[in-house]
Amino acid sequence: AGETDLSGVLPKPCWHTVPDVLDFVYEGKFETGRAKGMLNLFVAADILQIKELFERALESLNRNFDWKRAPHLLAESAELKGSHHVVDEVLEAAKREVLLHVGRLLTEKGGQRLG
Secondary structure, X not given: OOOOOHHHOOOHHHHHHHHHHHHHHHHOOOOOOOOOOHHHHHHHHHHOXXXXXXXXXXXXXXXXXXXXXXXXXXXXXXXXXOOOHHHHHHHHHHHHHHHHOHHHHHHHOOOOOOO
């Protein structure tokens, strides 16, 4: 059987999501509550034109976006900057949340509040 090399199609940050894409395509598996990798999965689904996965990932991103997940989404969207307009929107929204809640984030991570 032939192989398909997706490394030339997907941005490098999305490569690790290929097993999740395949799990969705062949088994219907999708973790709605996961924080890490959802933006990468969204971009991969868009590039690979998997509409249902794209919609579920977008819905999950919208439903689970909050100040606690913002730092992770900020890092993830920075790696994917320019790959999709939604990524750029997530980047800006995550920046705002981090700036608004920097004290809470520091406390949450075991640091001391500034000021």
